[in-house]
Amino acid sequence: MKSIEGRVRGLAKDGDAVVETERGLVFAPGGLPGERVRVEDVRKEGKLLRARRLVVLEPSASRVEPACAHVARCGGCPWMHGSAEAQAEAKRATVERALAKVPRASSAVSLAITQPTAMFAYRGRARLAWKGGALGLRARRDERIVDVERCLVLRPELDAALALVRARLRAHLSGSGEMQLAIGAGGRAVIVIETDAVLPRAAFAELEAMVAEGTVAGASVRAGGASVATRIGDPREVGRDVEGRVIHGAIGGFSQAHDEINAALGARVIAWAEPQGARVLELYCGHGNLTLALAARAASVRAVELSSGATEALRENLAVHDLRAEVITADALAGVPTGKKERVDVVVLDPPRTGAKEVIDPIAALRAARVVYVSCDPATLGRDLERLATHGYVLARVEAFDMFPQTAHVETVALMIPRASS
Numbered sequence: 001m002k003s004i005e006g007r008v009r010g011l012a013k014d015g016d017a018v019v020e021t022e023r024g025l026v027f028a029p030g031g032l033p034g035e036r037v038r039v040e041d042v043r044k045e046g047k048l049l050r051a052r053r054l055v056v057l058e059p060s061a062s063r064v065e066p067a068c069a070h071v072a073r074c075g076g077c078p079w080m081h082g083s084a085e086a087q088a089e090a091k092r093a094t095v096e097r098a099l100a101k102v103p104r105a106s107s108a109v110s111l112a113i114t115q116p117t118a119m120f121a122y123r124g125r126a127r128l129a130w131k132g133g134a135l136g137l138r139a140r141r142d143e144r145i146v147d148v149e150r151c152l153v154l155r156p157e158l159d160a161a162l163a164l165v166r167a168r169l170r171a172h173l174s175g176s177g178e179m180q181l182a183i184g185a186g187g188r189a190v191i192v193i194e195t196d197a198v199l200p201r202a203a204f205a206e207l208e209a210m211v212a213e214g215t216v217a218g219a220s221v222r223a224g225g226a227s228v229a230t231r232i233g234d235p236r237e238v239g240r241d242v243e244g245r246v247i248h249g250a251i252g253g254f255s256q257a258h259d260e261i262n263a264a265l266g267a268r269v270i271a272w273a274e275p276q277g278a279r280v281l282e283l284y285c286g287h288g289n290l291t292l293a294l295a296a297r298a299a300s301v302r303a304v305e306l307s308s309g310a311t312e313a314l315r316e317n318l319a320v321h322d323l324r325a326e327v328i329t330a331d332a333l334a335g336v337p338t339g340k341k342e343r344v345d346v347v348v349l350d351p352p353r354t355g356a357k358e359v360i361d362p363i364a365a366l367r368a369a370r371v372v373y374v375s376c377d378p379a380t381l382g383r384d385l386e387r388l389a390t391h392g393y394v395l396a397r398v399e400a401f402d403m404f405p406q407t408a409h410v411e412t413v414a415l416m417i418p419r420a421s422s
């Protein structure tokens, strides 16, 4: 099918426009709700129809000129053509749809979305890829590398680091691989490289030179399939937890993308968890973005995380801030207490995109008064909350957060309480 006209019904959670046509729904990049469009180069992908291009015939009033010249090729910011309000509404609608079947404590429970003041220059980390001399961001839906010299959503420190690695390191990167840029000690960049290729000595020499000059704080390189990474300088990420405490991350580990929204999200988690004097179980705790704030208020915190790098950082972060928690390096399921005497008042969980399916039944068995779920994927959040609801929990509060402006990603915080206490 070559091309077909239709109207955009809404935006899918991966960012594509959902276009209603006489042949059925077609998914295509670059549309906004309500727009009349022509989708071109339409192909069947499994059960879906996908188009490679979308031509706008009647633009929406919410359409804006994208600020980045690479937007069509890069795919990292698929909603840059929408106003801030249009992006917020699309994200809110996605979460609303995903939670449609979750019972609410009352009809007053409604979903708002919080947006940041900084819609650009917010990201505290960048994931780059290189191959065949190109170094940049991965295109959407294929393996191409978009060779960008600037990225408008990166914080200025990282945008400068992107220019630096292109100028100094790119020529020495053999084969293909991935590189993460983050912010380390003194606000300087850290570079984390992972590749199956064997990097030439010149690449290490360049990294050593940049660390010695103080242009970057540190680098970690895992090359040639080596199980031990080479460390140069201090490659640990340095960031702030939800209450502004300075904390270290694990090398190459997870951290939230947007400081302003992270603080707003954390404030909601703490307000809804009511951890003061409570026994708290925190699953998927990472290096402590939420843990320190919980530990500062709770009677006890058991914090569970799979990554040993993250729990090592968490132990350090707790010690530096003179706070205490029981830190367990384990799969979340193994960290849920099962003994009758081990009471838990509050559960906070912040799983990866795949959600927390395995732990929902064990969490329900704890009969905690509050379960606060932080999610980066509305679909798995909806699935898991529906399951929790089968154990008598209802949705008492919910809020979405635009942690990743210009993209389709949305974070959500949901408070579930036992129906009897609603």
Ligand SMILES: C[S@@+](CC[C@H](N)C(=O)[O-])C[C@H]1O[C@@H](n2cnc3c(N)ncnc32)[C@H](O)[C@@H]1O
Pocket (backbone or CB within 6 Å): 254, 255, 256, 283, 284, 285, 286, 287, 288, 289, 290, 304, 305, 306, 307, 310, 330, 331, 332, 333, 350, 351, 352, 376
């Ligand atoms: C979305 S991050 C949240 C981290 C932390 N709460 C924060 O705000 O930075 C999810 C975390 O879950 C961890 N994780 C992934 N799978 C896990 C599992 N099966 N059991 C425990 N932790 C897991 C990851 O290593 C990551 O640190």
